[in-house]
Each structure stands twice: as C-alpha cells, then as structure tokens.
Amino acid sequence: MQKVNIAEKLSLFSDYYNPRIIGELNGQQVKAVKLKGEFVWHHHDNEDELFMVIKGILTMELRDKIIDIHEGEFLIVPRGTEHKPVAREEVHILLFEPAGTVNTGGEQNEFTRNVLEKL
C-alpha cells in the first residue's frame, strides 16, 4: 500500500487525451489525463463519469449548456448524457469511473484508447 502523489503522476507523461490508471478500488479506476483542444461528442451507456480539475479550466459542453470546471471543482456526468470535453489551454484532470470505461464511449475513433497504461 503506497500513497499516490497526483502531480508526480501527471509529470510522468505529456501526451493529451491518453488516460493513465493511477488507482483502483471497488471496481472503479482513478485516471490521470492531460487535455488540450477539443475532444469528441460521446456518451457512456452504463457509466457515470467524474471529472476533477487539478490544473487549468475544463469546459464541458453538454447539449443544453456549457460548464467551466476550475481547479478544485468536479463534475459528474451521468450515464447516457452526451458530453464533449474542451480544453482551450492545457488542463490536468482526474477521472473516477468504472474499470474498463472507454474514453470515447460506444464510438471507436482516433481518440479511442482501449488499453491504458498503469502508472
């Protein structure tokens, strides 16, 4: 059993939209991700997804509104809800979601990461 330093984990990589697993518990995973630019519209049929901002501002586009999530804030996107993360500048976040959640939901495209590195 070892503690995890979030900033240290984030310092180990620099690519965008490529989540790393930094914790696992109760069938859920904690992932660290760096974002820059626009992601794609998608949803998850069976998984709620928590986005916690560690650095920067994450803009979450939803079909009916847009929410800016700042450092020290989180947003839970319920299953079935279409969403598109947008990072105007580099953003560092944590995700909490069920193990095996695919970052692009039911779609496979150039952003899809089916196999994630554990740090």
Place this chain on the structure above:
Amino acid sequence: MQKVNIAEKLSLFSDYYNPRIIGELNGQQVKAVKLKGEFVWHHHDNEDELFMVIKGILTMELRDKIIDIHEGEFLIVPRGTEHKPVAREEVHILLFEPAGTVNTGGEQNEFTRNVLEKL
C-alpha cells in the same frame, strides 16, 4: 447537472469526523470530511476506501507502518485492512467509497455516523 466546488462544500460545516456526501456515481459516493485528533482503529469488510487530502496532513496508521498523506495525494486502503486516521492539526479530505460505507466499519461507537447529510 451542476459542478461541485470542493472548498465551498467544506466551508459549509466545521465539525470533525462527520462526513458529508457531495457526489454520487456508479454506486459510489464522494464525501467531504474535516478531521482533527485521533480516529479509532477499524476496517471495512467489503469496501476499499480512498482518502484524498485537500488541506493539511493526514497520518494513516496501519498495523505495519504509518503513512503521512499530504495535500494533492491520496491513499487507497484495501478492504479488510485495519487503519486509524490521525490528524494532528485540522485536515480536510475527500473520501471515495461505496454508498453506505460506515465510517467506523463493523464497529458502532461514539464516532459512528450511520446517516450522512448530503450537501
């Protein structure tokens, strides 16, 4: 769907060892807690528990070692593992654990909070 500001939620209460629910997803809950002083030794038979430090230093006593968890760090205590949180000064943390996890595990004592407020 609304974002959650962690510091704002923590500003809404001042008592210790009384977790508030500030998020729910996938059968799990996000709880905000302020700690000061020594908690009790306990374990959870069926729940892994994540402790993320928002402010201060949380000392986690385990039977074979002691881990100081600082701001920006987290520790996952696996199910079945005896642990005792100690806060020498006031500490603010988030917990991620399955809904219904009781703070004192299988024991009922003066620290037990069976019903938690949602903020």
